[in-house]
Amino acid sequence: MKQKSIIIIGGGIGGIVTARDLRKHIGSQHKIILIDRHSYHAFQPSFLWVVIGWRTPAVIIKPFTSLEKYGIEFHQADVISIEKNDKLIVTDQGNFHFDYLVIALGADNDLPEGISENIRANTFYTFEGAVELSKVVPTFPGGKIEISQSDEDIKYPFAPFDAAFLLSSFYQKRGIGDVEIIINSPNQEPLPFASAEINLHLRKLLDEHHINFLSDSHLNKKQNGQHSSILIQKKSSSQDISIYIPSMKPPDALRTSNMLDESGWIKVNKRTLQTDFDNIYAIGDCIGIKMENGKLMPKAGIFANNQAEVVAYNISQELEKNSDRKEFSGYGFFFVETGNGRASYIHGNLTTDTKSKLSWTDPNVTLHWSKVVLEKYWLWRWL
Ligand SMILES: Cc1cc2nc3c(=O)[nH]c(=O)nc-3n(C[C@H](O)[C@H](O)[C@H](O)COP(=O)(O)OP(=O)(O)OC[C@H]3O[C@@H](n4cnc5c(N)ncnc54)[C@H](O)[C@@H]3O)c2cc1C
Numbered sequence: 001m002k003q004k005s006i007i008i009i010g011g012g013i014g015g016i017v018t019a020r021d022l023r024k025h026i027g028s029q030h031k032i033i034l035i036d037r038h039s040y041h042a043f044q045p046s047f048l049w050v051v052i053g054w055r056t057p058a059v060i061i062k063p064f065t066s067l068e069k070y071g072i073e074f075h076q077a078d079v080i081s082i083e084k085n086d087k088l089i090v091t092d093q094g095n096f097h098f099d100y101l102v103i104a105l106g107a108d109n110d111l112p113e114g115i116s117e118n119i120r121a122n123t124f125y126t127f128e129g130a131v132e133l134s135k136v137v138p139t140f141p142g143g144k145i146e147i148s149q150s151d152e153d154i155k156y157p158f159a160p161f162d163a164a165f166l167l168s169s170f171y172q173k174r175g176i177g178d179v180e181i182i183i184n185s186p187n188q189e190p191l192p193f194a195s196a197e198i199n200l201h202l203r204k205l206l207d208e209h210h211i212n213f214l215s216d217s218h219l220n221k222k223q224n225g226q227h228s229s230i231l232i233q234k235k236s237s238s239q240d241i242s243i244y245i246p247s248m249k250p251p252d253a254l255r256t257s258n259m260l261d262e263s264g265w266i267k268v269n270k271r272t273l274q275t276d277f278d279n280i281y282a283i284g285d286c287i288g289i290k291m292e293n294g295k296l297m298p299k300a301g302i303f304a305n306n307q308a309e310v311v312a313y314n315i316s317q318e319l320e321k322n323s324d325r326k327e328f329s330g331y332g333f334f335f336v337e338t339g340n341g342r343a344s345y346i347h348g349n350l351t352t353d354t355k356s357k358l359s360w361t362d363p364n365v366t367l368h369w370s371k372v373v374l375e376k377y378w379l380w381r382w383l
Pocket of ligand 1 (some may be wrong): 010011012013014015035036038043044045047048077078079082102105106107125126155156159214251253276283284285287299300301302303304334335339351
């Protein structure tokens with residue numbers, strides 16, 4: 001069989017799992033190329049642990065060159081566009097031809113200008129932001145910490161709550177009692193896609209930790225298409241810490257791709273992750289899968305991971321001319337860090353039933369350690 005080129009653009013959770021699983025399924029016959037704008041992968045679920053000093057920045061990043069030992073070619077390049085008819089990926093380092101393409105570019109953070117240099121007003125949604133915040137958190141003398149969600153839909157909607165609980169427990173342990181933590185959210189409920197019962201559990205925990213959840217609070221996000229810098233200027237002169245949870249947007253490289261639907265994200269078959277175009281698949285945060293209530297599934301690494309496994313298997317079957325196929329089920333699980341070395345657990349299927357099928361387990365120590373093991377396993381297993 002003629003050698004085929006399978007290109008994966010984006011080396012986040014979805015891209016790496018696709019590349020590794022594909023190599024496992026297809027042996028050495030075909031070319032697997034991974035393209036990312038960075039030289040290293042940064043594991044986003046560990047960003048908050050960097051903020052509170054549980055991880056050094058160095059241990060949660062891995063160079064993409066470590067994929068080469070698995071026969072995966074890596075190119076550091078910025079993807080500029082996808083030329084579907086010519087089967088070309090256009091990058092700032094030249095063009096790449098593909099026979100099969102997996103788009104795993106994630107979701108871009110829409111950040112106010114200057115936020116990455118600001119220490120007291122920053123975001124842990126980027127690696128740089130998490131590192132900057134880790135410099136102020138240990139020396140914070142007490143005061144107000146505001147965690148402000150800029151949009152109804154954010155990447156991994158559990159993260160603002162993880163942050164609030166972890167910071168509350170961090171200062172409590174150090175005997176700094178005078179810390180007021182506020183979560184500003186434009187939503188009415190902490191997790192709008194989850195049932196009333198799950199939101200009740202979460203609200204109860206927030207109350208127990210004296211974390212103030214302010215619903216329906218809208219940040220003065222954009223003026224004339226520009227982000228307002230009020231938030232950054234206001235906070236840079238005070239002792240308080242302001243944490244910004246950015247809204248998200250599809251990567252620029254997809255803007256001219258004709259693949260985005262009215263939701264703004266790549267349109268795929270929700271079971272096979274195939275786009276409307278031959279031999280082009282898309283997975284992870286850059287796609288939009290609707291739940292039964294018409295809203296989009298929340299974005300999470302567990303979905304990117306599970307979708308990657310489906311796509312890698314199905315491409316391998318197609319290459320082998322086998323008819324067996326896997327499907328993405330919509331199942332996901334999430335640990336919510338609740339402080340004091342504990343985590344709660346939410347799991348269920350988000351594509352079949354939007355609310356009733358998610359279940360909640362009260363926080364315990366084992367669940368927190370399960371999250372730690374998962375992180376260690378992920379970084380060891382895949383890179
Ligand atoms: C603070 C935080 C905590 C989280 N915690 C969890 C958790 O506990 N559990 C969970 O399931 N999920 C969690 N998530 C969400 C999870 O990290 C994402 O859903 C997941 O990383 C999405 O995977 P992806 O492969 O779609 O995209 P990403 O992992 O974001 O990867 C996209 C890749 O594409 C590259 N890229 C983008 N544009 C270009 C371009 N033009 N050219 C070249 N390369 C490009 C980027 O450099 C990046 O490497 C968390 C997210 C954050 C921010």
